[in-house]
Amino acid sequence: MNLRSNEWFDGSFDNTFQHRSSMRAMGHQPNAFVGKPMIGIANSWSDYNNCNITHKYLVEHVKRGVLMAGGYPMEFHTITTPADLMKPSDLIYRNLMAMDVEESIRSLPMDGVVLLCECDKTCPAQLMAAASCDIPAIQFAAGHRKSGVFKGSKVTYATDFWKFVDDYKTGAMTSGEWDQLEQCMSCSPGGCAVMGTASTMKILSEVCGMMLPGTSQIPAMDARRFAAAEETGRRIVEMVKEELRPSRMLTESTFHNAIKVMAAIGGSTNAVIHLNAIAGRLGIHLDLDLFQRLSSQVPLLVNLQPSGKYNMDDFDEAGGVPALMCELMPILDKDCISATGETIEKSFGSNATVVNRDVIGSLQNPIRDDSAIVVLKGNLAPDGAIIKRSACSAHLLNHTGRAVVFEDYNDMLARIDSEDLDVDESSVLVMRNCGPVGAGMPEWGSIPIPKKLLKAGVRDMVRISDARMSGTSFGAIVLHAAPESAIGGPLSLVRDGDLIALDVSRGTLELLVEDTVLQGRRQNLAPARPQHKRGYPRLFADHVLQAPEGCDLDFLRPQSRADAVFVPPVIGRG
Numbered sequence: 001m002n003l004r005s006n007e008w009f010d011g012s013f014d015n016t017f018q019h020r021s022s023m024r025a026m027g028h029q030p031n032a033f034v035g036k037p038m039i040g041i042a043n044s045w046s047d048y049n050n051c052n053i054t055h056k057y058l059v060e061h062v063k064r065g066v067l068m069a070g071g072y073p074m075e076f077h078t079i080t081t082p083a084d085l086m087k088p089s090d091l092i093y094r095n096l097m098a099m100d101v102e103e104s105i106r107s108l109p110m111d112g113v114v115l116l117c118e119c120d121k122t123c124p125a126q127l128m129a130a131a132s133c134d135i136p137a138i139q140f141a142a143g144h145r146k147s148g149v150f151k152g153s154k155v156t157y158a159t160d161f162w163k164f165v166d167d168y169k170t171g172a173m174t175s176g177e178w179d180q181l182e183q184c185m186s187c188s189p190g191g192c193a194v195m196g197t198a199s200t201m202k203i204l205s206e207v208c209g210m211m212l213p214g215t216s217q218i219p220a221m222d223a224r225r226f227a228a229a230e231e232t233g234r235r236i237v238e239m240v241k242e243e244l245r246p247s248r249m250l251t252e253s254t255f256h257n258a259i260k261v262m263a264a265i266g267g268s269t270n271a272v273i274h275l276n277a278i279a280g281r282l283g284i285h286l287d288l289d290l291f292q293r294l295s296s297q298v299p300l301l302v303n304l305q306p307s308g309k310y311n312m313d314d315f316d317e318a319g320g321v322p323a324l325m326c327e328l329m330p331i332l333d334k335d336c337i338s339a340t341g342e343t344i345e346k347s348f349g350s351n352a353t354v355v356n357r358d359v360i361g362s363l364q365n366p367i368r369d370d371s372a373i374v375v376l377k378g379n380l381a382p383d384g385a386i387i388k389r390s391a392c393s394a395h396l397l398n399h400t401g402r403a404v405v406f407e408d409y410n411d412m413l414a415r416i417d418s419e420d421l422d423v424d425e426s427s428v429l430v431m432r433n434c435g436p437v438g439a440g441m442p443e444w445g446s447i448p449i450p451k452k453l454l455k456a457g458v459r460d461m462v463r464i465s466d467a468r469m470s471g472t473s474f475g476a477i478v479l480h481a482a483p484e485s486a487i488g489g490p491l492s493l494v495r496d497g498d499l500i501a502l503d504v505s506r507g508t509l510e511l512l513v514e515d516t517v518l519q520g521r522r523q524n525l526a527p528a529r530p531q532h533k534r535g536y537p538r539l540f541a542d543h544v545l546q547a548p549e550g551c552d553l554d555f556l557r558p559q560s561r562a563d564a565v566f567v568p569p570v571i572g573r574g
Contacts, residue, residue, distance in 0.1 A: 001037070001240075001241060003035070003036075003037060003038070003111050003240075004109070004110070004111050004135065005033075005037075005038040005109040005110060005111050006034075006035075007109070008109035009023075009030065009033070009034045009109065010034060010035070019109070020034075032072065033072040036070060036071055036072045037070070037071040037072070037111045037112060037237050037240040037241070038071070038072050038074060038109055038110050038111050039066045039071045039072065039073050039074065039110065039111065039112050039113065039114060039233070039236055039237065039240070040074055040075075040076055040104070040105065040108060040110035040112070040113040040114070041059055041062055041063065041066075041073055041074065041075045041076070041113070041114045041116065042076060042077075042078055042101050042104065042105075042113055042114070042115050042116060042126065043055050043059055043075055043076070043077050043078070043116050044077075044078055044079075044080040044097075044116055044117060044118075044119075044122045044126075045080065045116070045142075046080045046082065048080070048082045048085050048086075049080045049081075049082035049085075049119055049122075050082070050084070050145075050186070050189050050190075051082065051083075051118040051119035051122075051142060051145075051189070051190060051191045051192075051198065052080055052082075052116070052117070052118045052119055052122060052142050053142075053189045054142045054143070054189050054190065054220055054225075055116040055118075055142055058116070058140070058142065058225065058226065058229045059075055059116060059229075061226050061227075061229035061230045061233070062114055062116070062140060062229045062230070062232055062233040063075070063233060064230055064233060065229065065230035065231060065232060065233020065234040065235075066114075066233040066234070066236065066237055067233075068230070068233070068234055069233065069234040069235075069236075069237035069238060070237055071111075071112075071233075071236070071237035071240070073233065074108075074110065076104055076108065078097060078100040078101050078104060079093065079096065079097050079100050080097070080119070080122055081093045081094060081097055081119060081120070081121040081122055081125065082119055083119055083120045083121065083197075083443075083470075087442075088439060088440055088442045089439070089440035089441055089442035089443070090119075090120060090121045091121065091273075091436075091440060091441050091442070091468065091551060092440040092441075092536070092537060092540050093121065093536075094121035094124060094125045094128075094274075094277075094551075095125070095128075095540065095544075095551075095552060095553050095556070096536055096540075097121065097122065097125035097126075098124075098125040098126070098128040098129045098132075098556070099129075099556070100129075101115070101125065101126055101129035101130075102128075102129035102132050102133055105129065105130075105133045105135060106133060110135070111135065111136070111240045112135060112136035112137065112138075112236045112237070112239055112240040113130070113133075113135060113136070113137045113138075113236070114137075114138055114139075114140060114232060114233065114236050115127075115129075115130060115137060115138070115139045115140070116139075116140055116141075116142070117139050117140070117141055117142070117201075117202070117205075118141050118142035118143070118190070118191045118198060118202075119191060119198055120191075120196070120197040120198050120201070120270065120471070121197075123139065123141070123198065123201035123202060123205060123274075124201055124274035124277060124278060126139060127139070127205060127208075127210060127274075127278045128277055128278050128281050128552070128556075130210065130246045131246050131247075131250055131278055131279075131281035131282050131564070132281045132556070132564070133246075134245045134246055134247050134564075135245060136236060136239040136240045136242075136243070136244055136245055136246075137210065137236075137239075137245075137246055138210060138211065138212070138232055138235060138236050138239065138339055139205050139210050139211045140211065140212075140215070140228070140229055140232040141191070141202045141205075141211065141215070141216055142189070142190055142191065142220055142225075143190050143191070143218050143219050143220030143221070143222065143225050144190045144191045144192065144193040144198070144199065144217075144219055144220060144312045144313075145157060145186060145187065145188045145189060145190030145191065145192070145193055145219075145220055146187040146188040146190070146193075146219070146220075146221060147187065147193055147311055147313065148184040148185045148186070148187045149184060150180065150181050150184055150185065151177075154311075155181070155184070155185055156192075156193050156194050156305060156311045157185050157186045157192055157193065157194075158192040158193075158194050158196055158305075158470065158472030159194045159196075159305040159306045159472045159473070159474065160185070160305070161185060161472075162446070162472070162473055162474070164178075164181055165448075166448075166449065166454055166459065169417075169448075169451055169454055170451070170454045170455050188220060188221050189220055190219070190220030190221070191220075192471075192472055193219075193311045193312040193313060194304060194305040194306060194311055194312065194471075194472050195265055195266050195267060195268070195302065195304040195305065195306070195307065195312075195471065196268055196306075196470060196471035196472035197268040197270040197271065197274075197470070197471035197472075198471075199216075199217075199268075199304075199312055199471075200262065200265065200267035200268040200270070200271045200471055201268075201270075201271060201274060202216035202217070203216050203217070203261065203265060203267070203321055204258045204261060204262060204267070204271060204275065206321050206339075207254075207257055207258050207261045207321070207325070207344075208249060208250060208254050208255070208257075208258055209248075209249030209250070209254065209336065209337050209338045209339050209344075210246065210249060210250075210339060211339060212228065212231060212232055212235060212339050212340070213321070213322055213325075213338055213339065213340065213347050213348055214228075214320060214321060214322050215228040215231075215232070216320075216321055217312055217315055217316040217320040217321055218316060219312070219313060219316065235339065235340075238341075239339075239341070242341055244337075244341050247282065247564075248337055249336070249337045249338070249339070250278070250279070250282055250284075251284075251336065252279075252284055253333040253335070253336050254333075254336045254337075255275060255278075255279050255284060255286055256290075256294055256333065257332045257333055257336055257344070258275055259275065259286070259290070259291055259294045259295055260294055260295065260297070260298045260328065260331060260332060261324075261325075261328060261332075262275070262295065262372075262373065263294070263295035263296075263297075263298040263300070263371045263372050263373060264298050264299070264300065264301040264302060264324065264328055264372075265301070265302040265304070265324070265372075266300050266302055266304065266306075266307035266308065266372040266373075266388070266390045266391070267372065267373070267471070268470075268471025268472075269373060269386045269387075269388050269468070269469065269471065269479055269480070270468055270471050271471075272288075272291060272373070272386055272480070272547075273468070273480070273547055273550055273551055274550070275550075276548070276549060276550030277550030277551065277552045278550075279550075280549065280550050280552055280557045281552070281556070281557065281558070281564060282558075282561055282564045283558045283559065283560040283561035283562065283563060283564045284561060287548065288375045288377075288383075288384040288386075288548050289375070291373070291375055292374070292375035292507065295371045295372070295373055295374075296371050296374075297331065297371075298328075298331065298371055299361075299363065299366035299367070299368060299369050299370065299371065300361075300366055300367045300368040300370070300371065300372050300390050301324065301327060301328070301360060301361045301362070301363070301366050301367060302315065302324065302359070302360055302361075302367065303358060303359050303360075303361070303367045304359075305472070305474075306388075306391045306471075306472055306473060306474035307368075307372055307388070307390035307391050307474075308367060308390075310358075310359050314356070314359050315359060315360070317355065317356065317359075318354060318355050318356040318359035318360045319352055319353060319354045319355050319356075319360060321348075322348050322349070322352035323352045323353060323354045323355075323360055324354075324360055325344065325348040325352070326348060326349070326350055326352050326353075327354065327360065327361075327362050327363060328363070329344075329345060329348070329350075330363065331363070332344065368390060370389060370390075371389065371390075372388060372389060372390040372391075373386060373387070373388055373389065373390075374386070374387050374388075374389045374504050374507055375507060376478060376502070376504070376507055376508060376509040377507060377508065377509065378508045378509040378510040378511075379490060379510055379511050379518075380464070380481065380490050380491065380494070380500065380509045380510060380511040381478075381481040381482060381489075381490065381509050382482075382483075382490065383482035383483055383546065383548050384480070384482055384547075384548050385464075385478050385479060385480055385481040385482065385509055386478070386479050386480045387476070387477065387478050387479070387502075387504060388474075388477070389504055391473070391474035391475065392460070392474075392475065392476040392477075392504070393459075393460040393475070393476055396460060396461070396462050396476035396502070397476070397502075397503075397504040397505065398502070398503050398504065398505065399426075399428075399462050399476070399501075399502050400499055400500065400501040400502075400512070401426040401427050401428040401462060401499070401500060402426075402427055402428065402496075402497050402498065402499055402500075403427070403428050403430045403494050403495070403496060403497065403498045403499075403500050404421070404422065404423045404427045404428070404429050404430065404496060405430045405431075405432070405494050405495060405496050406429070406430065406431040406432070406447075407432065407433065408431070408432065408433040408434065408438075408439070409431065409433075409434055409439065409442070409444050409467075412431050412444075412447060416447070416448055416450055416451075417448075417450060417451035417452075419452055421450055421452075422496070423450050423452075423453065424453070425453055425456070425458045425461065427461065428461070428462045428463070428464060428500045428502075429447045429461060429462070429463040429464070430463075430464050430465070430491065430494050430500070431444070431445075431447055431463075431464075431465040431467065432465065432466060432484075432485035432486075432491040432492055432494070433466075433485050433486050434465050434466055434467035434484075435466035435467065435481075435482075435484025435485065435486055435487075435489075435546075435547070436484060436540075436541075436544040436545070436546060436547065436551050437484060437486045437487055437528070437541050437544060438466065438484055438485060438486030438528070438531070439467070439486075439531065440537065440540065440541075441466070441467060441468050441547070441551060442467060442468065443467065443468050443469050443470045443473075444465065444467040444468075444469075445463070445465045445467040445468055445469035445473075445477055445478075445479045446463070446469040446470065446473040446475060446477055447463040447465065447477075449461060460475045460476055461475070461476065462476045462477075462478070462500075462502055463475065463476065463477045463478065464477075464478040464481060464491070464500070464509070465478070465479065465481065465491075466480065466481045466482070466484040466485055466486075466489065466491055466547075467479065467480075468480065476502075478502065478509060480547040480548075481509075482546050482547050482548050483546055484546065484547070486528045487528065488522070488525060488528075490511060490518075492525060493511070493513075493518050493521045493522060493525075494511060495521070498511060498512070498513050499511075499512040499513075500512065530542075539553075540553065543555060545557070
């Protein structure tokens with residue numbers, strides 16, 4: 001067995017002495033680890049990250065599995081990206097976390113790595129790093145949190161929260177009820193229990209062969225998660241012996257499968273960015289036309305919030321990913337490799353069955369006939385924009401209205417609830433300067449409904465921005481408009497009162513203003529000034545790619561698959 005760790009511990013006598021001595025100082029005896037697969041365990045828990053915090057003790061079960069399989073576990077910690085607390089945008093720090101994980105793998109003695117994830121950006125960050133390093137790697141998630149009960153009904157953190165916000169703003173909830181909701185909505189550690197970004201990316205990781213089949217949807221507080229942690233530890237040792245690397249799993253066909261599954265589950269719009277970022281690390285380009293072509297062939301099969309009514313507990317009980325994959329197998333590339341080393345056809349088999357057809361439908365009898373996510377193009381987003389059709393109000397899927405423009409997020413907050421705002425239910429709310437360069441692309445795209453319209457019973461409007469939105473959100477919300485306004489994209493040219501036409505069935509987004517008028521406006525545009533003057537946010541703004549390219553940093557993305565090769569470090573003294 002050709003072990004990378006041997007370069008540290010079984011090489012020239014002076015380096016061997018130094019590295020073994022360092023290990024002895026921590027209580028690791030050479031006869032316990034030399035010649036065995038050394039497994040790094042990248043732990044992402046933090047006291048700031050409620051989604052990932054259970055990895056504090058789940059890691060011990062992973063270590064036990066590694067030891068049982070004949071490997072030697074070495075835990076290390078990286079930064080984490082708690083979506084609820086990290087401001088202004090955890091997307092910025094996804095790339096920093098990916099760099100942290102990648103450089104830890106690159107510089108330390110490990111033959112394989114277990115990546116402990118959960119919260120929105122921890123999962124794609126680790127997959128980006130694994131793709132860049134290409135040593136045997138496997139992910140393990142913390143699981144989703146328990147749903148609460150409010151006034152006798154089940155409430156699921158995130159999607160239900162956005163609905164209650166509107167109720168509170170209009171006076172339909174008292175302050176006492178609001179406090180009660182805060183206390184009961186999040187009942188345990190773990191990720192959001194709806195089809196938000198965390199659930200979406202865990203499922204896609206499993207589909208892509210980077211997580212053991214059937215493990216992504218297990219609840220955080222379920223005993224099966226401990227068993228799955230141990231099995232993940234055992235499996236990574238086998239992967240090292242088999243030399244099963246991410247580049248064998250993460251092929252173009254695998255990403256095509258992932259796009260189809262994303263459409264079937266009503267996945268988070270954020271997944272479009274993340275899949276592009278992960279594929280880009282391997283020199284694979286997934287343009288938005290490909291997303292549209294592949295996803296348009298797939299109906300919505302999963303009835304989960306925000307596109308439906310159930311949550312991840314219901315999905316797990318209905319059969320989870322294995323049952324879903326069996327339903328989708330006729331339209332997938334069956335020869336793609338799973339984390340077991342076998343094809344997805346063999347790994348997911350044909351024995352998994354759907355227990356509840358109201359939660360998981362079939363290709364013949366889907367939850368909805370049309371696809372969940374639609375790519376939009378037109379003069380307002382020539383490089384593309386995204387809308388989650390399955391979470392939109394039907395009457396807004398083909399809509400023309402006059403623009404109400406907010407210069408940035410702060411301008412929107414200052415004016416959105418003003419009685420003087422010139423807005424009605426047919427208006428199109430436009431917010432700019434919220435893209436990757438302009439603001440780090442926070443989840444600001446779910447622009448609130450103006451308070452005076454909420455009071456009149458309006459619960460959805462067409463909203464357009466170059467921002468993202470939480471995968472748990474819902475509504476007729478157009479996101480990721482590219483190129484972004486901060487670099488001169490068409491959003492920067494919109495003025496109050498301009499007519500905007502959205503046609504989801506045709507995939508178009510048009511600003512109904514004469515080209516000559518737009519050219520005149522462009523000539524008067526002031527050059528954008530960088531928001532950040534120093535530090536990592538400035539590095540991000542100077543090097544970030546646009547949304548259709550995954551918002552990765554340009555210097556981390558190889559030009560082709562041939563350039564995407566992991567180069568081991570040169571071992572030297574000190």
